[in-house]
Amino acid sequence: MHVRRINSESGFTMIATVTGLALIAMITLGAVAAVNGDIGMTRGNLDRRQAYEAAKAGVSEYAFHLNDDNSYWMNCTDVPEPNALNPLGKTDKRRPVPGQTGATYAVELLPSETQKTYAECSKANPELSMLESSGALRGTFRIRATGFAGDSKVAIVVTFRPVTFLDYVYFTQRETSDPASYGFGNPSAQLTGANSQCGKTLQERDLAGNVLPLSSAGRNSAPIPSAGSKYCNVISFVNGDSLNGPVHTNDAFAICNNPKFGRSINDSIEVSALPPGWYSTKNVNKSGSSCSGNPNFVGTFRTNAPVITPPPTNSELKKIAEAPFKFKGQVRICLSGTSMTVGKTGTCTGLYSGPIPANGVVYVESESCPTSYSPFTATYPATSGCGNAYIHGNYSGQLTVAAENDIVIDEDLIRSGENAVLGLIANNFVRIYHHFPSEVINPSTYEPECKSGTETGLGNVTVDAAILAINHSFTVDHYDCGNSQGTLTVRGAIAQKFRGAVGTTGGDTGYLKSYNYDDRLRFLSPPSFIKPEESVDWTIGRETIE
16 A cells, blocks of 8 residues: 555656646746846847947047047038048948947038028038027037947937137136226326236247247236336235136136146136246246245146137127117116116116016116226216116026126125026126225325225125126225125136236135136026137037937
8 A cells, every 4th residue: 555655646746747847947938038138138228328439439539620620610521531421311421439349420410400501511601501690509510420339329419619708617818917907097108008018928939939938028027118116916826716617818827825726627727828837926926925836726737728819899789788778877787586677876776677688688888988997996986977787686587787888796696596697798897896995006106005994895795697807807896905805706607808806815805716617608608698709619518319
């Protein structure tokens, strides 16, 4: 019985074993199928990733050629081989990505969407066929780079735009005080001499382009003509100064201690001077400064950068501004959200109250402006024929305020909202209000002297704006008198011809600087913001993956 029982159980065991094996086989087949599916998905993901990187390689190659030759785009597809350039709608001409990936890329040149005259880039008329002629993208052109890998393809549309003042948190043509700030009087032989001598760069070159010794050439090689022993002012970057973004000067820097330039290696720190591009203050200051320095270039330092020059006036904005938003003489503007009020005297009432202009441009022109400005003798009359715009407030719209004379910031300017942007463009000065009524200019030395007096300042002040002082400076009135005002925080961009002082070394008077770049300005410009006369560089404004 026992043996038979075992024999009968052996039949049941075989059935169970066969059934188990069948289940294992089914599970194994399912696992194999799943693994094969994962392999397919992984391959597809890898192909798409490689296609994306190939498209980026196409963008990089085009940008490389454009940086090497800023007229490269004007040749359309007629450029030296090898290249991967195609007219719109074609990707037949491709280049392999370096390495053994098997991925390739093609670049299409996209014709202008606003001109609509040409179906493709025309070498006979590249401007009309490629450049956008109106709107926020005016002056830009586009390419589409498509990457191919396996069965995948990825396209990236890139907009190239000319370099503008909005690409930098800080831009100057000359790293010295404005000649108008010396108190020479206008007109005078001394002012003429200051415009001549201080209009030079710190580092001059000979006809062959070689750097001349600082002792024999450049603005600090000799005193200002007709001004005795007075030299052009040396304004140094000092400890506590922080330029948080890309920087450009057509000049060279003077450095005292260890100021910081840039936030990361992605911020370009550009000087148009040849190497070294910066000097310790003691080596350029004829007044006996002993301050040496070693700048902290967090960003990527670049010498021999192209010179960038603004137009001579902001008059083009006068033509753009609509009649209700053209004002004459001194005005005060108070911003609130997407609205504003404008007045003539001490309050922002009486001239206008309502929404900001639809085209975003306000222009303040002069009736008559016989007075000349100096930061050491600045006053604040209730009325004036000068085209001055006093401005403050909180804003959430898009606006550019332009003044034929000066713009005076008399309280904080704060933005709210991701699309809010403000431009301040003065033909002359953009100034921070700081009242010190008893400062005078010594007539024999032309040096300012702070007498005892009642100071009225703003304390810590924040300005969210893109600032452009075309012919003069961004500065603080009476920056050298009174008490320390704290920190001047600018979140946006600053462009000026001459460097305006905002305080004295160490922040004893006036302000320490905290200038912070608003990265939105790379693709979000204040309305009709002025561009350089001639751009010599292109930069990527926007990328879109299709």
